[in-house]
Amino acid sequence: MRIGEYARHVAGMVDSYIYSFVKGRPAELYEASLHLVKAGGKRLRPTIAALTCRLVGGCEDTVIPAASALELIHVFTLIHDDIMDRDDMRRGVPTVHVVWGEPMAITAGDLLFAKALESAAGLAERGVDASRVVEVMRRLAKATAIVAEGQALDMLFEKREDVSIEEYMDMIRRKTGALIEASSTIGGLACGASRGDVERLSAYGMNIGVAFQIQDDILGIYGSEERLGKPVYSDLREGKKTLLTIYALKHLDEDRAQHVRRVLGRRDASRSEYEAAAELIRESGALDYARRLAKSLVEEALSSLRGINVRDEEAFKLLEELALFVVEREH
């Protein structure tokens, strides 16, 4: 089995769990909450949780309530981020606040977060020891708190000119890394991993999480709009700090840097202005730098993976493939 096929298998289990668990009234609230779940997505986090559960000798069924919780938390953060970033499209559909308005979108995100934690408690009914369930729920909550810190840093960085690469890396460890790290550790924790293996799973998850965000930064400038389901150049338009823009502004000569700076955060720049800025960023060496960094993070992730007491060879191979996919994907 290849990783894409396995992810679809996990998506089937997680989606049916979510649809049976996240329902109620008023209908508008539940429709708004499930809008982006229905619109697609890779189910990256549930897939990692299912595979890390298998890796340490568990059965993927066990971890479905927590895998679903991870996806619900991810979608909750997307809904709120889209409001804050004023993004109109996501997963190829209009964002939640565009369809239902901001107040309902805020509430829909809140609901999903609550349902996520409630869902994770369902591990107890799948035979997971209560003290491990507490630990899983604690880690879900803690990861979400760290994601909020990352989101706040991201917003504060938009107003600053002098964000360093170190500061940026710290921010994406929080905003993107923390929840992917939670995915790999929770899968192991729920399925009986030793303390040492939980640590190694944590390193695996954090490294691919950060690599994933760097690849997102790359695709945000050089990706295909059609494959992404959202407009390219939105990071440039919103003046978001990304690894590429920070690197480029540091390494371009003053004239060219000035050129890039003039486009960043200008919502009304033309397509050809964005394209010219993207070309200058490439010339600075930022694209090569970002690709090399993402690849070295994936190497680190693979090295942590190899240290684990593997109980399921197929799960191991799929987690290897998943790590490579993170930096090779085009959407």
Next chain:
Amino acid sequence: MRIGEYARHVAGMVDSYIYSFVKGRPAELYEASLHLVKAGGKRLRPTIAALTCRLVGGCEDTVIPAASALELIHVFTLIHDDIMDRDDMRRGVPTVHVVWGEPMAITAGDLLFAKALESAAGLAERGVDASRVVEVMRRLAKATAIVAEGQALDMLFEKREDVSIEEYMDMIRRKTGALIEASSTIGGLACGASRGDVERLSAYGMNIGVAFQIQDDILGIYGSEERLGKPVYSDLREGKKTLLTIYALKHLDEDRAQHVRRVLGRRDASRSEYEAAAELIRESGALDYARRLAKSLVEEALSSLRGINVRDEEAFKLLEELALFVVEREH
């Protein structure tokens, strides 16, 4: 000891727990998150949790992580509600979004919810059995999901003319009742209450929760602005459905009902127009009706309380006094 004094005692414990637990960076995010915690509040939910813990034979120290979680969830919902309702003042200070902007306020609310669940997991370090900790966390999450449903219903009701008293009561059971019910059941659950006593604590909490909201509706029209720390008539200005306006519009003759309807939801009406509407609402019998209903709910709450296997007489007396305070309070 009187209930006010005891609430201040609990506030001391809960606040120091919150301030030691809810800290980190960026500073702006944590300042925004703690803004309304610092501004005051009655700490009603933590006080209920501490007293119900004592009532069934526990020590109030045990429940502090969960009592703090209840306050954090309450403040998180206030921050998000203020954004949605566009309220400018709360607890005598400007609301979070007014000071830090909407994106930071959304994130601050999300952070508090996450920290709340993380905090509740801390029960495990205070000797609470892991399966009870899971149950407490599940109930916190479930109650918050129900609060989101209530908030969504409240927003949808603003657009409707024909909301019935039954629909309204269902809405406030969710929006206000659910978290106060969680407070009384969680206190009991964490401290070893039997299944039957948890049920009775649930009835106590839900009934005083609904009575609390009805009293809020009364104070929102007939209360003192200075004591409340927020503008009176805001429910009228925002066109919010309350028990009093629904009752009044149903019972006033067509001329007078028309008069009230003209003021509801008009953000630019004058003070004397609001005052005239408030007088018409009183004439309809709505104020008497609301007071009677709130009192009968408190009677029911007291009757559930009397069914419990009481291990601490002082806690029992304080919970009685608290139930009566709910409908006698002026802020």
